[in-house]
Amino acid sequence: MESAKYVSQKVSKARWRPVSSSFLQQPEIFATGSWDNEENKISIWSVGNYENSGLEDGFEGDPQLICENKHDGDVLGLQFLDQERIVTASSTGAVTIFRHHHNSQTISVSQQWVKAHHYPCDNAPCTAVVCSSPEIITVGEDGRIIVLRADQDCMAQVIENADSSTIHAVTYLRTTEILTVNSIGQIKLWDLRQQSNSASQILSLSGDRVPLYCIDRHPNQQHIVATGGQDGMLCMWDVRQGSMPSSLMEAHSAEMWEVHFHPTNPDHLFTCSEDGSLLHWETSSHSDMPSFLQGNRNSSVTSRSAMALAGGNQSLISAWLNGDSSKSRLETTHMLPSQTLSVNSLDVLGQCLVCGTDGEAIFINKQVPV
C-alpha cells in the first residue's frame, strides 16, 4: 500500500540506507535530497514501526524526519557511502560527504570538494555520483569524470573532456571499469586503470541520438545493462556483444529518470519517469527447458531484439535481453495510485520501495511483490 507524505520540497533523490544482508532486515532509514528550493536540504527519514507491529495489513506508518541539513545547490546525485556517510552531487559543481551522527541524530558536512566540476569561468553542475567505498566517482555537465577517495582531499584521477556533451549518469561495470551515458545517446566504457582520456568502448543506438539519463547494471550478470532516456524507452544492452542494444521496450511517455535492477532479485526492474509513473517490470523465461537444450539454431527472437547467437556457443540467454519476445514473459505494473507530477527518483531494497516526486511527496511501499 502506498502512502504519500508531503514534505514541502521537491524531492530529486531518494535512497535507502544499506542494510547488512546477514540480518535479512527490511530497510528502515532513507535519505532524500531536494531541488529547486531557495534553500535545498538533505534529509534523513525513518520508516520503522516503532510502536506496535500488530498493525493492519498494508498500513504504513508515516516516515518521520530524523534530521536534515542545508545543501548548497540542487541535490542531483545521492548515494550512501557506508552506514554513516552520504555523498551528494550538487548543481554548484560541489561534491560533499555528509556524516549522519547516530547518537545525536544530526547530520553535518564531513568533507567537500567545492569546485570539482566547473567551466573555465563558471560553475558546472555535478550530475551524478556513484561510490564503492572509499572510492567515489562523479560526472558532470562539464564532461569530466572525477575519481575521488573519501578522506583524501586531492582528486585521485580526473579525466578531462571525457565527453563533449553532458554526462548524465555513471555506474560501475567492474571494480575498475565504469559506464557513462551522455546527451548524444552514447554509453561509454572507461577503464580506470589505463590513465587514458578516451573511452575503451562506445555503444550507441543508430538513428536518432536520444539523450540517455540513467543506467544500471544487472547485479549478477555483469554484461547486461539497462538504460533509459529522453524518449522513455527502456533499452537493454549486452556490453560484450556489439555496439547496439539488445532490446528496446516502450516504457514511458516522457523522460525516464532512473532505472534500477532489484539488487537481490534481478528478475525485477523498476523505472520512474517525468510522466509521473513508476513501473515495476518482471521477467521470467517461459520455456521449461533452458534454451541451449532446445536445439533450434534458427530460432530468432522477434524483430525488436538484435541478438545473433554465436555459432555453437548457445548460452542461456538472459530473459532481459530477449525483451518483449515470445520467449520470455514481461509484465509491467504501475506502482503509484494515480498520476502525479514527475517521479524523479526511486530506490528499492528488499521489499521496500521509496520514491520522490515533483509534487513534493514521498511514496513508500513496504510490500513490493518480489
Next chain:
Amino acid sequence: MGFAWGPGDILVYETQNKASGPTGSGCAFIHVVRKDEDIYSPILRKLFNESHHIFVGLQTIKDDLPSKSKKPQFVSISRNYRSVIRACMEELQQAAVSANDTDMATQYGNQVSILLAIELIWNLCEVLFIDAAPAGSLLLHLLDWVRLHKSDVDEKAKGVLQSDSPAEHRDYWDVVLSYVLQGRLEDTRKMLMKQAMLQPAAKSMYKLMDSLLSKMPFYNPGGTQTLTEFDVKWRNWHEEVDRYLKDNSFASNQHLEVICKILLGDEDVLLEHKELLSTWYYFLITRLLYCHPTVKPTELHYYAQSSMMMFLDSGVPEPLDSILLAAFEFDIHQVIKDCSIALNNWWFVAHLTDLLDHCKLLQSHNLHFGSNLREFLLLEYASGLFTHHSLWQCAVDYFDHCPEFGRVYLELQIERVPLDTERKALKVLRICEERQMSEQVRSICKIMAMRAVRNNRLGSALSWSIRAKDAAFATLISERFLQDYCAKGTFSDLDLIDNLGSTMLLSDRLTFLGKYREFHKLYGEKCFSDAAKLLLSLMTAKIAPQSFWMTLLTDALPLLEQKEVIFSAEQTYELMYCLEELTSSLITAASGSGRPMQEEDVEVTKVEMLRLALARNLASAIVKEGTMQT
C-alpha cells in the same frame, strides 16, 4: 523612495531625491516586498501541493453524466479539500505550540485562525450549495456544521466527567446547556442522570425532563416519514413541552426551567447564553432547531439576518460575518467577492469557485477581461504560484485548465523560469513540447545551446540544437568545429563527430563536417579511392562551403602525389574546374580588398603547386586509362 512592480512582488529602493532633511548616505539595499507570505511557509506548502492533486483529479471527471449523479463525487471532493485544510491546521497548531520564537508562534496562530475561518466558510458552502439539501435535511446538515466547529464543548465535558463528582463541577451546567443548544439530546440525558442521582427528591422532575428530551422528533431523510408528518409530530411535541412549562413543572429547578425554555426556542433565553453560543450563526442554528426545524433554503436568509441583528450588539459585522451572511442568502458571487478581498491569497476562492463551477452553480457572466469568473480566479492564483521558485510546476496544470487565456499566460510565464541546470531545462522543455509551444522550445534550446557554446561544450550545444531542430545553430556549431580544425589541424570531440548518424542531415554544414571527418577516416584507413571520391563529391555537390575549398584541394594534394593514380581523368578535370572556380573568385575578391603581400604569395604558391600536381595526375591518368591491360 522608488519602486517597480514585479509579477508578485514590489522592488523598493531608496532614491536620491529626499524631500527634506540632510542628505546622509543612502541605504544601498534594495528591498523586495512580498504580498503573499503564505506560499513560502513550509507547512502551508503542503496545502498547495495536496490541493493541486485534488484539483487535477476534479478536472478529469467526465462531463457526460448529468450533474445530479455527480453530486456525491463533488461532495467527496469538497470533503477532501476540507480534510487537507484540517491537516494543515493541525500541523500549524502543533508548530505554534512548540515554537520557541514568540513572533513565529503568533504567525502560526494567525495562520491557524485564517484556516479555521476558511474551513468554516467552505463547509457552509458545501452544505448550502454543493450538497444543496432540501428542507428537513438542511437543518441536520447545518447542525453538523455547527457541531464540527464548536469542539470546545467536548473538552469541557471531558474535564467535567473526569472529575470526582461531575454533577457538582462548576462547568457542569454549562456543558449540559451547550449540549442542549447543539441539539445533542442523548448526551444531555446522560449528563442529567448524574444530577438526578444526586437529588432523589426531585426525581420526578428529572424523569419528566428526560422523557421530553427523548421524545423530541428529528427528521429522518432516509425514512418513510414525509416532511409534513414530521412537522405535525414536532408541533405536538412542542405543545407538550409548552404545557409543562406553563404548568410550572420545572419551577423549582431554575436550570431545568432554562432547558425547557430553550427547547421551546425562547429567543430571550437563548440570548442570555451568548457566551455559550459565542457566535451569531450558532445562535441561528439553535433558533432554527427549536423554532423552525423544517426551514427551507429560501427562508434561511431572513432568519440569518435577524439572528445576526439580535446577536451582535455593535452594528458593524466582521468580514467573516458578512461572508457567512452572504452564503446564507445564497449569493455565491458576494461570498467569492468578499473572500477575495479579505484573504491575501487566491487559493481559497480559486479552488472553491472551480468546484462550484463544476457543480454548474455559477452563472456565467463575462467579466470585462473576457473570461469568466472561474478562469479569472484560477489565472490569478496560478500566476501567483508561478512566482514561487518551486511551485511553478503546479501552476502549469492550473493554466492547462483555463481554456481561454491559460495557454497565453503559460507561454509568457514559462520562458521566464530560470534555468540553472540541464535537468530543469529538460523539465521545462517537456512541459512546452507536450503543449506544442514550439516558439518557447526554440528559445529555451537556444539559451541552453548558447550557454554550452560559451563554455566550449560543443556536444551539448549540438544536442540542444537537435532538440529544437534548429538548423541555423547547428551550422554555427559546425563552423566552430571547422575553425578549430583549421587552427589546430585535428578535430576535437571526435566522439561526437564520428557518431553523428542521422543528425548529420540537420544542417548542410553539419553534413559537411560529418563527411569531411569520414574522408579523414578513409584516408587513415588507406582506402584512397573511396576517400578521393568522397572528397570530390564534397566539392561538386556543393556541400562544402567555398571558403573551405582551398583546404580540401590541399587535402587532395597527397592523393595526387601518390605513385598510384587515384583520381581518374574525369575526376581530375573536375578538380581542375573547381580550382579554376576558386581562383577566379579569389581574384575578384583580391581585387577589391587590399590583402598583404605575404598572404597572396602563399596563395599563389599553393595554386601553382596544385596546378602542377593536377597536370601530372591528368597525364598519368590518361596514360593509365589509355593503356590496354594485357
